[in-house]
Amino acid sequence: MTALLQVDGLRVHLPVEGRLRRVLHEVSIEVAAGEALGIVGESGSGKSMTARAIGRLLPAGARVEGDIRFGGADVLRLSGDALRRYRSGGVAMIFQDPRAHINPVRTVGDFLTEGLRTHQRLSRKAATRIAVGLLADVGIDDGAHRMTQFPHELSGGLLQRVMIAAALAAEPLMLLADEPTTALDVTTQSEVMAILDRLRRERGMAMVFITHDLELAGAVCDRTAVMYAGSIVEQNASARLHSDPLHPYTQGLVQARPDIASTTRLVAIPGQPMSAYEVGNGCPFAARCRYRADVCTTQVPPLRPWHGGWTRCLRAEEIADQLAAQGANRG
């Protein structure tokens, strides 16, 4: 089976103060039709850049290498009508901050129906009917009234639902959700996430879900990829990644997550996160890694298959053995 989205060796350089700086080292991901892939990482790890590269939203002057294929089409070389078709029907993006990403002086109704009327050539009446239905789907019952309101009259949570409705309106094959709940408060977060997860499954859409919340990614995504300093360091089925993290960074993330039943101190990852352009020869995580060996600072670890997924660690076998021994001791 060929994947719907296939990203191969994606490398991105952005111009910063006149110099090209590397923000993505090597990102390779695959998403099958209807499948959800979570990309987890801390700020600056390149997860949003990955989403932007897939949506062809990189700033002018960016240098992009590698390959992005969507349904067989070469995304990086799309232009004109083909690019518009890809963006209007292939992928739909849900942004972190809905308020900044919706025209502030047009009504919610205009925002929701513009795509339906332009791309699907529906009448105003038909588009309005569909939009009201979509708003009901995302849990907004007084849709007809909301459609006459302006974005500043809606709360952040409502507006994010509106954005999800707009993304669904295009009936895309894949959703690109870039931290869709980060700007919302916690109770709204879980509601919006539940709606997004349910509607995506019902419609059989694939999703690339960007978040810094490993647990959330695990809950809504079939597979999870962990990013660090511009590279994907580990990728596996979400459950597996959660129960048996192999890469030292993933282990750190899993251990750093609070548990309501436990009162022990959280284990933090020592050191500072590294920017992608600071990465030299060797493993980007080496400086903070407790399994570090000499080889880690001189050799860039390749992606290696690991229990149905991939990992980017030179000492994967040794770490696995150590973990097994620890597990045996505890058991």
Added chain:
Amino acid sequence: MSVPAAPVADAVATAPVTARRRSGRWVSRLGIGGWVALAVVTVVLLVAALGPLVLSTDPDEVNLSYGYVGPIPGHPLGFDGEGRDLLARLIHGARTALIGPAIVVAVSTVLGTAIALAAAWVGGVFDTVVARVTDAMFAFPGLLLALLAVSLFSPGVTVAAVALSISYTPYTARIVRSAALKERSLPYVAALGVQGFTGGRIVLRHILPNILITVVAVATLSFGYALIDLAALSFTGLGVQPPQSDWGVMVAEGVNGIIAGYPQESLFAGGLIVITVGAVNFLGDRIEATSEVPG
């Protein structure tokens, strides 16, 4: 997903209310001074449009025996040196004085805005070229270009207005471009791109309406400057040609009267120019100020 009918009707009913409330907020930011300026401009425009239709006195009727005669019944402002009725000439002159600037503003605003939007959207080399060319044209005073044009072709308001339109276009383009660039950099514009809309649609349906207030402000300010420039050309004899009545022409013709002790003609015509330009510029300033407040 059935949709109850009542809320839809409700929504239709509330839509105009929302629109009214928004424009109400915008209009209230004009302030008292802005409203006075708007009233003055409206009165001047109404007089220019309707005055000649209402007024029965012929502005071009020469009656030398009334030369420099003050106000008499039926002629409240008196007569000029050739015995023509001053009020009639001022009212007819309003038309010629305002039509020229209107042409200049219409042409330079449409051209300038189109160039600015194209430059801001396309960006890159095209934008740089547009920016440099508008900068270079800034070095040319509009009046100088108009003088050059009328001396190359023939004196007259049309040639002068076309020349001024050309020299006002970069001014408009420059200001609108910076507003358009700012708008284009906002995330929602990128988001529209990801929704697969064409560049033309994003520019015309989203960016232009959102910077329209800047365009209106620039157009209003240009109108004041164009009125002054064209009046100055008419004063020097290169714009509107006598005996047609025009405020600039009247200021020039009244110069002889000043020496003879009858300053009314120059004074009234000059005063109207000052009041009109002042009101228009103040209004433009107020509109520009409202555009700086997010809303």
